[in-house]
Amino acid sequence: MASITLEGLKKTYSGDVHAVKGIDLQIEDGEFVVLVGPSGCGKSTLLRMVAGLETITEGTLKIGDRVVNKLEPAERDIAMVFQNYALYPHMTVYNNLAYGLKNRGFKKEDIEKRVRIAAKMLEIEDFLERKPRKLSGGQRQRVAMGRALVREPAAFLFDEPLSNLDAKLRVQMRVEIKQLQRRLKTTSLYVTHDQLEAMTLGDRLVVLNAGQIEQVGTPMEIYSHPASMFVAGFIGSPAMNMLPVDYLKAQGTNGLLDNLPDGTDVVGIRPDDMHLAPPTALHLTVDSTLALFEAAGAESHLYVTLADSDQPTVIRVSGQPPVAEGETLRFFVTRDALHPFNSVTGKRTGD
Amino acid sequence: MVENRPWANLIAHIVLISGVALVAFPVYVAIVASTHSLSGLLQGTLPLLPGGHGIENYTRMWQAGVSNAGAPPAALMLWNSFIMAMAITVGKLSISLLSAFAIVYFRFRFRMFFFWVIFVTLMLPVEVRIIPTFQVVADLKMLNSFAGLSIPLIASATATFLFRQFFMTIPEEMLEAARVDGAGPLKFFKDILMPLSVTNIAALFVIMFIYGWNQYLWPLIITTDPDYYTIVMGIQRMTSEENPQWQLVMAAVVMAALPPVLVILFMQRLFVKGLTETEK
Ligand SMILES: Nc1ncnc2c1ncn2[C@@H]1O[C@H](COP(=O)(O)OP(=O)(O)O)[C@@H](O)[C@H]1O
Numbered sequence: 226m227a228s229i230t231l232e233g234l235k236k237t238y239s240g241d242v243h244a245v246k247g248i249d250l251q252i253e254d255g256e257f258v259v260l261v262g263p264s265g266c267g268k269s270t271l272l273r274m275v276a277g278l279e280t281i282t283e284g285t286l287k288i289g290d291r292v293v294n295k296l297e298p299a300e301r302d303i304a305m306v307f308q309n310y311a312l313y314p315h316m317t318v319y320n321n322l323a324y325g326l327k328n329r330g331f332k333k334e335d336i337e338k339r340v341r342i343a344a345k346m347l348e349i350e351d352f353l354e355r356k357p358r359k360l361s362g363g364q365r366q367r368v369a370m371g372r373a374l375v376r377e378p379a380a381f382l383f384d385e386p387l388s389n390l391d392a393k394l395r396v397q398m399r400v401e402i403k404q405l406q407r408r409l410k411t412t413s414l415y416v417t418h419d420q421l422e423a424m425t426l427g428d429r430l431v432v433l434n435a436g437q438i439e440q441v442g443t444p445m446e447i448y449s450h451p452a453s454m455f456v457a458g459f460i461g462s463p464a465m466n467m468l469p470v471d472y473l474k475a476q477g478t479n480g481l482l483d484n485l486p487d488g489t490d491v492v493g494i495r496p497d498d499m500h501l502a503p504p505t506a507l508h509l510t511v512d513s514t515l516a517l518f519e520a521a522g523a524e525s526h527l528y529v530t531l532a533d534s535d536q537p538t539v540i541r542v543s544g545q546p547p548v549a550e551g552e553t554l555r556f557f558v559t560r561d562a563l564h565p566f567n568s569v570t571g572k573r574t575g576d
Numbered sequence: 577m578v579e580n581r582p583w584a585n586l587i588a589h590i591v592l593i594s595g596v597a598l599v600a601f602p603v604y605v606a607i608v609a610s611t612h613s614l615s616g617l618l619q620g621t622l623p624l625l626p627g628g629h630g631i632e633n634y635t636r637m638w639q640a641g642v643s644n645a646g647a648p649p650a651a652l653m654l655w656n657s658f659i660m661a662m663a664i665t666v667g668k669l670s671i672s673l674l675s676a677f678a679i680v681y682f683r684f685r686f687r688m689f690f691f692w693v694i695f696v697t698l699m700l701p702v703e704v705r706i707i708p709t710f711q712v713v714a715d716l717k718m719l720n721s722f723a724g725l726s727i728p729l730i731a732s733a734t735a736t737f738l739f740r741q742f743f744m745t746i747p748e749e750m751l752e753a754a755r756v757d758g759a760g761p762l763k764f765f766k767d768i769l770m771p772l773s774v775t776n777i778a779a780l781f782v783i784m785f786i787y788g789w790n791q792y793l794w795p796l797i798i799t800t801d802p803d804y805y806t807i808v809m810g811i812q813r814m815t816s817e818e819n820p821q822w823q824l825v826m827a828a829v830v831m832a833a834l835p836p837v838l839v840i841l842f843m844q845r846l847f848v849k850g851l852t853e854t855e856k
């Protein structure tokens with residue numbers, strides 16, 4: 226087990242594609258860090274640089290105290306789980322798990338023992354003699370995890386391992402991965418574009434955008450204090466609403482917007498922070514028309530159009546309020562629900 | 577089909593049976609002819625029932641050949657053909673597997689250039705380059721040798737191209753997973769690429785073996801020593817004699833047809849196995 230240190234890591238592909246533009250990150254021993262960001266932001270590239278599958282254009286990568294920039298993947302003491310599992314189709318599950326150990330010159334009894342332990346942990350003992358073709362998606366996923374487990378590496382690297390599974394299985398595997406990591410305490414770096422997966426899995430999140438870090442923090446830190454409009458829009462679903470300060474002031478101000486940090490011209494409001502009943506604290510009042518009502522079981526999403534504006538806005542309420550499409554809705558927002566941003570820099574201005 | 581229509585069934589069978597008969601009849605005639613004496617064959621009508629000289633004809637062809645027609649014993653010629661065909665097949669497969677491996681998995685300079693060079697040679701059949709090749713083989717003193725018979729035919733653009741196409745369908749993650757698992761390039765080739773290619777190898781083995789077995793012009797040009805004559809050549813020599821001994825020719829033909837059939841039967845098990853087992 227080991228920490229992973231990234232110092233000024235850059236990747237430039239031929240043709241001047243700057244996929245990763247200088248990443249500094251320290252992953253502590255035993256920590257579960259999730260790299261999250263939209264498709265094409267360089268997550269996989271970064272992970273593959275750590276794995277040694279992609280050369281490092283610039284910067285230093287350390288696993289433990291060792292600089293591993295020039296080492297082959299096998300020499301880095303890491304194990305990787307791929308999105309499409311990449312199981313060897315002609316080998317049995319047992320041999321898929323054993324292959325890496327064989328190549329490292331393990332003794333037959335040791336291989337046998339480790340494979341049995343990993344198979345037991347992942348509940349794949351029953352299909353050790355089957356070929357991957359005869360397994361379901363979820364079982365293949367487990368085998369892919371098993372292949373990483375048996376090696377007992379210093380770190381696990383996951384590249385969107387759940388994105389080929391159906392929704393239900395994804396949730397189940399997510400929980401299992403989390404429990405497994407807690408139990409083994411192996412340093413893990415996990416890539417996903419799914420913000421919910423990121424929030425639920427990670428000890429810490431690293432939000433990436435266009436090859437750069439937008440914010441690093443615990444899931445709740447990032448959710449409650451997004452450092453930029455990008456993070457605010459990316460983490461949380463439905464996404465945070467962004468309303469221009471000038472518009473809100475024009476709706477009638479009551480001093481609530483007067484003490485916003487300098488440079489604030491946009492405020493973000495989470496859909497759950499827009500209340501249909503007036504709160505006791507000082508609040509803003511905005512009128513809107515309900516354009517679409519979406520019932521999602523325990524909660525409802527109200528897509529509204531603000532009065533005198535064409536700004537699309539979402540409100541999330543629990544249960545199913547007695548409202549009809551086309552109806553005028555008045556909602557209320559308190560001061561502490563406002564996330565102040567500057568729309569030119571895209572950064573948070575304070576709080 | 578689940579339908580049960582007797583007429584359609586009958587017609588289908590008639591069509592199929594006549595198709596089989598059309599293909600099988602010449603083979604049958606050859607087998608029958610190889611069991612008659614020469615005089616029996618020259619009586620005017622072709623016999624359609626087996627005669628009584630089979631063992632005699634085959635033994636004679638196998639052990640003695642037709643020396644005045646320049647055909648050594650069939651045993652020797654079959655052996656020569658077999659060595660040549662195997663050398664060509666194994667050589668072609670090894671070289672093309674390795675070159676396809678290099679072209680697909682290694683980033684070296686002029687990689688695409690080499691690929692196109694190989695690809696362009698697809699358009700040049702043996703016959704086009706036969707004179708310069710002969711010159712080279714003669715200069716290397718490889719006339720009348722197995723090396724001379726097989727080496728010039730080994731380079732294979734077709735197989736290289738097919739293997740390249742196949743390798744490109746194997747997801748790149750397979751290589752990456754193997755690298756993480758500590759397999760170097762050769763280990764990856766041996767443990768993963770080769771087993772995944774079994775079906776392709778078996779199919780190409782059959783094609784290449786028959787190609788090698790049926791070589792005629794090239795062995796004819798470079799061998800003058802009867803010790804290196806091949807069976808296809810030998811049959812040709814026997815038929816171009818003034819009074820061909822047709823019963824022996826037919827015996828040689830039947831014997832020449834057997835090895836390719838055996839190779840197909842043997843390899844067929846591998847295709848089927850490969851097709852059902854190495855699904856990605
Ligand atoms: N081999 C490559 N050559 C050139 N550009 C690449 C290569 N691989 C990825 N890229 C580019 O780098 C960027 C980041 O890709 P990637 O790391 O795969 O994104 P993500 O995993 O976050 O979706 C993308 O713009 C992609 O087009």
Ligand SMILES: [Mg+2]
Pocket residue numbers: 268269270
């Ligand atoms: Mg990716």
